[in-house]
Amino acid sequence: MAKPAVRRHAAARDRTSQLPVEILDHIMGLLPIQQAAKTAVLSKVWRDVWFSLTRLCFDHDFFSYFNKKYRRASKYVKKSSCLYVINKVLLQHKGCIRKFVFLYGNAGKLTIRSRSFDMDQWLLLVTRKGVEDIHLHFGHNEYKLPSFIFSCSTLRTLRLDGFSIQPQNSPCSLRNLSTLCFANVKFVSRYLANNALDVPKLENLVFKYCEDMFHFNITARKLCSLKVNCCSGKEVGKFLPVNLDLTSICTLDLDYYTLVYIIGQYTTKECLLQLPALNVKLLKLSSFCFHDDARTSAFTCLLCKCPKLCNLEISFAYQWGEDINKCIDAESKRLKKLRRVLQTHKMLLILKLSSFSGLRPQMHFIQEMLACLPTLEKVIISRPYRFDRSKEHETFEEISHFPRASAKAKLVFPS
Template identity: 20%
Template sequence: MKVTHPVTLYQVLYNMIEKKKVRTELEVDRISNLPAHLIQLILASLPIREAGKTSVLSRQWRYHWRNITRLVFDDEFDELEDCDSESEVNKLVKRVHEALQVHDGPITEFVLSIPGLTAAADTHHLISYLSNKGISALSLLFDLDPHSFGEEISPSLFRALQLNSLKLQACELKVPPWFVGFTRLTVLQLEQVCLPNDFFQGFLLNCPLLEDLRTSFVVGPRKLEVVGPPRLKVCIFRVYCVETISFRCTPMLSMISIQAEMYDSNTTDIPTVDIVSTCASLPALQQLNLSFECLQLLAAGPVPDMFPTALHQLEVLDIGNCFHDECLLELEVLLCLIRSSPNLYKLTIQNALVLNDLNVERELVPLKSESNGYPDPEAEGSYCQRLAEVNVRNYKGSQVELDLLRFLLANAPRLSRIVVKPDYQLSWGSCLDFLEKVRQCECVSKEAEIIYVNMSNVILFSRRLAAS
């Protein structure tokens, strides 16, 4: 049975406790004699503070709240008014401890997300207690400390070997030398976490069942080298100052998203990546999202026309800012990915957010030129056979944008829609001029149409592109 309206249940129970409404004997029996599993279901839908109040409903309800398996301490439980007051922080942590001390049953999931509580709080005993309770899902979501990036999390965390889900925020994670691994962990999410430099190479090898890895604004690792685990399916990274990217022993990895600053902006030496071997390690890849910095890193090394091993499973490709000024090398990476993905279905290209990044009057080297290695639509006909949708965000009006669309129109027989979101600084006349140029391009699809949308994704107009 699923509780579909937890707020309604909360209001009913709250009225019964606080207002002490007069009930008939029948109503009392209905509440008192509910099956234990229904009582647990109701309690699980209530904030921990309100769940404790249900002990006064009847004798049968008195101790049920102590057996809740999912404990959530968030703003419904308490909130720090003075984050800098050590005494206030300690009082709050003490209240969490007191709630745990009267808890009798197993704890399968624990969430700590109290506004104002940072990792500087003394949570060592709390984490140690949870580690010994056989907890399977743990979320420690601290607020970012304004005085530091985050305090070190208690080493007791690494004794919670039963964990299958771990989510950390605003803290520092140091792996102790005695750590043997989270052999049951399937989900790992890290946000604003300081990590050791070799985290992705060493830690992940000790998580053989990991399937979902997500990091956001983590610092520390300079090498994004993911080695295993073999069951990994999802990788989402938002990281700083990464020097290299590689994936090894990831046969099931189907979704990769990387938003990163690839190298130190103070140096002119851009590290290189073996794009061929990296992509060869991704046979199950279905969705790939890359920022411009990733393209820049991949373009620093040799870029083939296409990979020796095709990305047969890749269906969704999302590329950021590949029309940024002189970015022809980055476009080569994009075209290599397109050529190497015979089943590509959806392509999204994100342009720069500011118009002055690109001189819209300047005509860049067109994609049809044989001298630069780009494919000639008249000579190539094996690309984009399943491509159905193209999205161009923050369109600037450059020649290279038009040339890329010309290539796609000439090679995508199943293309049904091109969705264009113009840059907000681009004039209406420039948009109409671009539309006319696109309509003059060779088009092999009988169903293709171009759709203009505004910044709110509201359709401005659409035009059918007649097949040549």
């Protein structure tokens, strides 16, 4: 009775093996890489697919697998085993590698320092195999990314997390790159020439938890989207990457502290630069608070430079400091300037507010926006799960009675 079942299983397996190589590669690429390696023993077809797999993903699941497999071994043995397998897979690989993922955030400083040469060789091999998508996470900012990464002509997406990046010795170009993301990256300076990285097709640029990104020299003429969150800089009047052109950006995503830094870069007495007029249509601001003149001034300054703004998305800060109910003086000169600027925004149709908790400064902000924006059509106000439900009806009832400059303004309170 068992033999027919075995034959049916074998027949089904044979039919799968007869699928086009591209489909087999896609199927194997969806598996965790340790499972993909086991699949290679099923047949010569699968073995060939394994040795030419276009997606190599050494992620958290891969390293967790080795930690469990060698749970009684020392940390050195665990790490050495992982790195040995990676080295073997790459050396035996034949064909193109379209996507390479290496996520080893807890590698440790000693491991990174002792195996930097191996990592350099892995990346060199990958960049010579037509790679289009690279995602690397090392941690600790110990590993200095080799400069040849910034000359890989086939790259379309590059995500780097936990690196130290130095200025380029010579001009570099990523001529096909469209998305570039940095997280936990420390950009360092040196006394040599800081040559520009030219990325002519770059559309999306992200900086998260980065330090001193003004050392990064980049030209991106077609940049559409810029996101900067929780970044810092050590020099007054310097924040954004040198030579970064903001005029082509359509989507700008900032946290409120970054906004103050950026405006400071263009308004510091020692700095003679002027913030250019922007083509931003979608502006996203997180950790937003509306209770002091300095932040209000920065917000107003940015709005002045975004005359084509159509959509404004704001996420309120969870913590507002010591006096959470402090509001800006209604007669403040800076508040009056904000009102004048808001009244000029005749393309702004949608206002989306999230993390609304009903604090008085938040209510004041909503009141000012409704009273000043002349063409507003929709205001979406989302509350967090910890919102005081006992005050929900009263709060939203108060908002619904705020005066509106636009007769079309519709209030939406998602449940």
